[in-house]
Amino acid sequence: MNDLQERTRLCSVCYKMCRDFCSVAGATRHEADSPNHRAFFVEEIMHGKDTLRPEIVDYFYRCSMCKACREACESGLDTSEIMLSARSDLSGELHPQRLKILREKILTGTLYAQDSDMVRALMAPRLAKPRKGKLLYLSPRLRSGDGGMLKSTFSLLERLEVDYQVMKTEPSTGQLAYFLGFTKEARQMAQQFAQQIDAWQPTTLVVFSADDLRMIKKEYPTLGIGLNVGTLQSLPEFLLEVFLAKRPSLSQKVPGPVTYHDSCALGRELRVFEAPRELLRMVPGIELKEMAFNRDQAPCCGYGMGLEITHPEITLLMARRLAGMAEDTGAKALVLGCPTCALVLNEALSSQERSQQAGGGIELLDLPSFLERMMQ
Amino acid sequence: MHTHLHPFHKTIVENELIEALGRQKVSTSSIDRKVYSRDNIVAWTCPLPDEAYEPPLADFVVWPETTSEVAEVIKIANTHRVPVTPVCGGAQGSGSTLPLFGGIMLDVKSLNRIIRIDTENHTVTVQTGLICQELESALNTLGYTMNHLPQSQHVSGIGGFLSARSAGVISTKYGKITEMLLGMEVVLPTGAIIRTKPVPNSAAGLNFNYLFMGAEGTLGVITEATFRIRPLPEARRFQALLFPDLPTAMHAARRIMRRGLWPAAMRISDELETQFFHHRDHGSQMILMFDGFEALCELELREAMKIAATLQADDLGDGPAREWWEKKRFTVAFPTSDHPLFGIPFPGFVRVSGCIDSAGSFDYLVAVHRRLRETLERLNMFLAAHFSHFYPTGGMIYPTFVGQLKKGPDLPRSYNDIWRQGILLSHELGGTINHHHGIGLNLGRFMKLELGEAGLENFRRIKRALDPNHIMNPGKLGL
Numbered sequence: 088m089n090d091l092q093e094r095t096r097l098c099s100v101c102y103k104m105c106r107d108f109c110s111v112a113g114a115t116r117h118e119a120d121s122p123n124h125r126a127f128f129v130e131e132i133m134h135g136k137d138t139l140r141p142e143i144v145d146y147f148y149r150c151s152m153c154k155a156c157r158e159a160c161e162s163g164l165d166t167s168e169i170m171l172s173a174r175s176d177l178s179g180e181l182h183p184q185r186l187k188i189l190r191e192k193i194l195t196g197t198l199y200a201q202d203s204d205m206v207r208a209l210m211a212p213r214l215a216k217p218r219k220g221k222l223l224y225l226s227p228r229l230r231s232g233d234g235g236m237l238k239s240t241f242s243l244l245e246r247l248e249v250d251y252q253v254m255k256t257e258p259s260t261g262q263l264a265y266f267l268g269f270t271k272e273a274r275q276m277a278q279q280f281a282q283q284i285d286a287w288q289p290t291t292l293v294v295f296s297a298d299d300l301r302m303i304k305k306e307y308p309t310l311g312i313g314l315n316v317g318t319l320q321s322l323p324e325f326l327l328e329v330f331l332a333k334r335p336s337l338s339q340k341v342p343g344p345v346t347y348h349d350s351c352a353l354g355r356e357l358r359v360f361e362a363p364r365e366l367l368r369m370v371p372g373i374e375l376k377e378m379a380f381n382r383d384q385a386p387c388c389g390y391g392m393g394l395e396i397t398h399p400e401i402t403l404l405m406a407r408r409l410a411g412m413a414e415d416t417g418a419k420a421l422v423l424g425c426p427t428c429a430l431v432l433n434e435a436l437s438s439q440e441r442s443q444q445a446g447g448g449i450e451l452l453d454l455p456s457f458l459e460r461m462m463q
Numbered sequence: 464m465h466t467h468l469h470p471f472h473k474t475i476v477e478n479e480l481i482e483a484l485g486r487q488k489v490s491t492s493s494i495d496r497k498v499y500s501r502d503n504i505v506a507w508t509c510p511l512p513d514e515a516y517e518p519p520l521a522d523f524v525v526w527p528e529t530t531s532e533v534a535e536v537i538k539i540a541n542t543h544r545v546p547v548t549p550v551c552g553g554a555q556g557s558g559s560t561l562p563l564f565g566g567i568m569l570d571v572k573s574l575n576r577i578i579r580i581d582t583e584n585h586t587v588t589v590q591t592g593l594i595c596q597e598l599e600s601a602l603n604t605l606g607y608t609m610n611h612l613p614q615s616q617h618v619s620g621i622g623g624f625l626s627a628r629s630a631g632v633i634s635t636k637y638g639k640i641t642e643m644l645l646g647m648e649v650v651l652p653t654g655a656i657i658r659t660k661p662v663p664n665s666a667a668g669l670n671f672n673y674l675f676m677g678a679e680g681t682l683g684v685i686t687e688a689t690f691r692i693r694p695l696p697e698a699r700r701f702q703a704l705l706f707p708d709l710p711t712a713m714h715a716a717r718r719i720m721r722r723g724l725w726p727a728a729m730r731i732s733d734e735l736e737t738q739f740f741h742h743r744d745h746g747s748q749m750i751l752m753f754d755g756f757e758a759l760c761e762l763e764l765r766e767a768m769k770i771a772a773t774l775q776a777d778d779l780g781d782g783p784a785r786e787w788w789e790k791k792r793f794t795v796a797f798p799t800s801d802h803p804l805f806g807i808p809f810p811g812f813v814r815v816s817g818c819i820d821s822a823g824s825f826d827y828l829v830a831v832h833r834r835l836r837e838t839l840e841r842l843n844m845f846l847a848a849h850f851s852h853f854y855p856t857g858g859m860i861y862p863t864f865v866g867q868l869k870k871g872p873d874l875p876r877s878y879n880d881i882w883r884q885g886i887l888l889s890h891e892l893g894g895t896i897n898h899h900h901g902i903g904l905n906l907g908r909f910m911k912l913e914l915g916e917a918g919l920e921n922f923r924r925i926k927r928a929l930d931p932n933h934i935m936n937p938g939k940l941g942l
């Protein structure tokens with residue numbers, strides 16, 4: 088029995104001690120979403136007691152790959168690893184039609200909308216020929232948004248006279264393809280990404296989305312992909328470095344307590360917990376409240392490495408749960424260190440829904456937007 | 464009660480459930496149904512899910528979010544004479560939440576609102592689908608706690624606690640869930656709803672709380688409950704002691720309780736558990752934890768140490784006790800390849816385990832431990848035990864057996880025989896047949912021992928009166 092098979096067996100016989108931490112099970116409240124049951128169905132298939140019927144294939148895509156189960160498990164068992172293996176082993180004809188369509192869109196770069204007019208207008212004056220320096224990688228997902236976060240970030244950096252570069256077109260890191268189980272395609276996309284980044288030879292590559300950075304740091308080595316960059320930084324780490332160097336005046340009044348969400352990629356995977364908190368604490372008089380599940384116990388926002396596309400109804404439940412947890416702290420604003428989390432939450436929770444929450448709802452702010460507001 | 468629904472009838476019931484709850488809260492998917500056929504009794508450590516035995520499957524799974532939705536489900540079940548099996552965290556090990564006769568699996572985990580935390584009057588009112596840690600986290604942020612902290616706190620839920628009369632690891636000081644409950648709301652098997660007042664105490668006739676607590680869903684579904692809460696303790700003090708043997712450690716426990724000390728946790732490991740779990744080569748280890756305001760903790764610890772000194776205890780410092788509280792009390796539940804509960808069995812064998820917990824006087828605890836060890840060893844089972852959940856008059860024994868049984872047609876009988884001998888022994892020596900894990904399916908046949916013939920018959924009369932169509936959790940509790 089190989090190691091992964093044994094880990095699957097152990098996970099399936101466990102007393103489900105991780106269920107309370109599972110981002111999906113905690114939101115759906117469905118027993119089937121408990122990680123140990125996912126492992127159980129893999130066991131059933133391995134022992135010939137069940138088959139890869141459509142219902143089970145769909146079930147394997149209900150995992151958000153957030154690795155909260157691994158953190159909760161004292162034995163270090165990681166159900167997402169079992170799910171990723173199951174997804175990767177699926178042959179194409181077993182994929183449901185919507186997954187086949189999704190795969191096609193990922194490969195052709197048509198999954199997300201092209202840059203909006205706002206984003207194009209923001210990017211245009213900032214484009215330049217490749218040169219050594221700080222390169223900001225925004226990602227197609229972020230560029231498909233309304234541009235609000237990008238505007239705040241550029242404004243922040245330019246007020247602080249930070250030199251940086253952006254790319255006219257950005258390749259995908261392949262993270263979505265990889266975590267959906269399209270390993271071969273993900274490797275090809277990763278190779279293309281590496282080639283394009285290498286052409287810039289950046290001294291620092293700032294990767295805005297923590298999921299992209301997770302892909303580069305954690306998965307590229309297993310795919311045999313290397314990047315020719317000096318330093319890889321997350322957005323909070325980059326901003327902290329800038330703020331420590333420039334010491335801007337953050338003199339605006341904070342409108343009440345603030346809480347912070349640790350994204351699963353930034354927190355659990357990349358272990359970046361303190362940089363965003365250190366930035367927030369630079370605001371004089373700020374009252375920072377921690378959510379009940381924080382740091383490496385923080386739940387996924389709902390992006391779930393593709394879950395928002397395969398199971399948007401689950402993403403909505405996860406987003407609601409996270410917003411509810413933030414509200415329970417008494418905070419007036421929830422700051423999100425990963426821009427993807429901010430996009431997902433803002434898109435999942437309509438403004439009407441948020442205003443109907445107790446106390447008028449909690450404001451959702453990505454980190455750059457919050458800091459820029461504090462500088463005004 | 465129908466045990467096998469005609470497909471046409473099944474469709475009608477499904478439609479009514481969807482009309483009552485909405486499509487999103489009703490499922491007939493095989494995945495949803497199959498996961499409820501597993502509880503801690505039917506993980507791969509138990510012979511019941513062996514290849515020859517098909518798991519019991521519900522026909523429907525529902526996730527109501529309000530008391531009225533629960534009532535609607537039960538009314539539908541009554542109309543169609545369909546069994547209903549309530550489940551919360553599903554952390555029980557006695558098969559109480561297995562849908563033996565199919566029907567509706569009623570998962571209360573979507574009843575997960577905290578309705579009110581009253582820090583002035585020290586109460587919390589919640590829906591019963593909350594998982595323990597969810598409630599505890601919310602209370603902790605306000606500086607409060609419910610002090611009900613079982614090892615399964617990340618898995619088990621409020622509804623399950625009440626249904627099985629559970630105990631947490633600090634019940635010696637704070638009581639079982641039964642002592643924490645003030646009032647509750649219950650949906651009866653007819654769909655009617657009753658509420659008991661959340662008052663500190665009363666003399667107004669029967670205490671209905673005690674009718675439904677421990678009924679394991681056979682008399683209705685508890686949907687809401689009010690508990691007392693307390694501020695988080697100002698201080699905690701830890702101490703570990705090593706006594707020469709178990710009887711001496713037990714004597715120390717007796718004297719500690721007699722002295723009027725109230726340790727939050729007092730936990731004695733027998734010699735085998737001391738050896739294998741605490742890695743000591745002799746003796747019986749005791750863990751103590753005192754909590755409260757600082758001076759009280761210091762005083763109680765000092766008095767306990769005086770008692771320990773007269774009984775030749777080695778002072779192990781605070782480390783082992785602190786480690787147990789902060790981490791180790793969960794560790795045993797996590798699987799590893801060499802774990803006695805989770806390792807791969809020999810070819811042709813099935814790994815079995817169980818906890819034949821019971822409670823009784825101090826004298827009982829020592830006697831039952833010795834006799835259980837002898838009995839289980841004759842059956843080729845390894846048995847290690849600890850003692851916790853103490854009272855002024857005695858305590859609880861937590862004896863876990865582990866072993867392997869040969870696969871084959873005699874397997875269930877062999878497994879049941881282990882339980883039968885253990886339970887008969889507990890009863891014969893004067894203990895209860897279960898302290899806090901519940902009766903469920905596994906121990907239902909021993910309820911006549913516990914209640915006596917007249918007691919069980921009258922329990923059945925109550926069941927018939929409240930649940931004339933026998934739809935609520937059939938096959939459990941010996942009813």
